[in-house]
Amino acid sequence: MKVAQSIRAKLEAAFQPQHLVVEDESHRHAGHAGARPEGETHFRVTMVSPAFAGVSRVDRSRRVHEALADELKGPVHALALSLKAPGEGV
Amino acid sequence: MSDPVVFDRIRQDIKDNDVVLYMKGTPVFPQCGFSAAVVQVLSHVGVKFKGVNVLTDPEVREGIKAFANWPTIPQLYVKGEFVGGCDIVREMFETGELQSLLKDKGVQVTAAAAQ
Numbered sequence: 260m261k262v263a264q265s266i267r268a269k270l271e272a273a274f275q276p277q278h279l280v281v282e283d284e285s286h287r288h289a290g291h292a293g294a295r296p297e298g299e300t301h302f303r304v305t306m307v308s309p310a311f312a313g314v315s316r317v318d319r320s321r322r323v324h325e326a327l328a329d330e331l332k333g334p335v336h337a338l339a340l341s342l343k344a345p346g347e348g349v
Numbered sequence: 350m351s352d353p354v355v356f357d358r359i360r361q362d363i364k365d366n367d368v369v370l371y372m373k374g375t376p377v378f379p380q381c382g383f384s385a386a387v388v389q390v391l392s393h394v395g396v397k398f399k400g401v402n403v404l405t406d407p408e409v410r411e412g413i414k415a416f417a418n419w420p421t422i423p424q425l426y427v428k429g430e431f432v433g434g435c436d437i438v439r440e441m442f443e444t445g446e447l448q449s450l451l452k453d454k455g456v457q458v459t460a461a462a463a464q
């Protein structure tokens with residue numbers, strides 16, 4: 260759970276989300292390119308944060324990529340993102 | 350730093366083709382679920398696109414990430430402009446924004462896609 264925990268901690272610090280789910284989907288990609296036997300390579304983040312209000316889709320993702328730059332350079336091979344401002348629905 | 354040669358190739362590709370998808374595998378044989386999902390959306394919308402397989406070209410695979418300041422594949426470009434990856438393309442398809450974007454940019458879609 261180490262990678263998932265650091266993803267969660269970094270996102271909480273950077274975006275003060277109202278809603279945050281970090282799912283490890285690595286098991287669904289076992290054996291694929293980029294998968295490691297120990298897992299923690301494929302993640303899905305669902306987040307609602309006021310920081311995204313008035314920010315374009317591409318820029319929302321870029322901000323998350325920046326906050327998770329170390330993870331993306333390291334263990335994280337794939338990252339699915341659903342990023343919403345409050346009131347946009349999850 | 351970044352390799353200008355590969356940037357030139359990318360610029361040429363997205364200039365010569367209205368819609369370009371940098372992907373893993375080919376439109377017929379996508380080799381990643383994220384790439385496959387975008388191919389499916391584009392086919393559904395009925396837009397012609399050029400698929401660039403980054404798996405056969407490591408230089409493009411890394412180059413396109415630096416080019417767009419976007420660390421993952423797939424990447425969709427319309428009229429030279431970066432639109433997004435799989436999550437964004439899917440969301441824009443569901444809200445109809447993708448179809449509007451193509452229309453606004455004057456990209457032709459087939460009749461079947463109009464509905």
Ligand SMILES: N[C@@H](CCC(=O)N[C@@H](CS)C(=O)NCC(=O)O)C(=O)O
Pocket residue numbers: 293336337338339340373381383410420421422423433434435436437
């Ligand atoms: N959230 C991304 C998901 C795509 C993704 O995570 N791609 C990964 C796995 S295919 C990737 O490109 N990793 C870097 C690499 O393989 O070079 C999207 O919407 O496109």
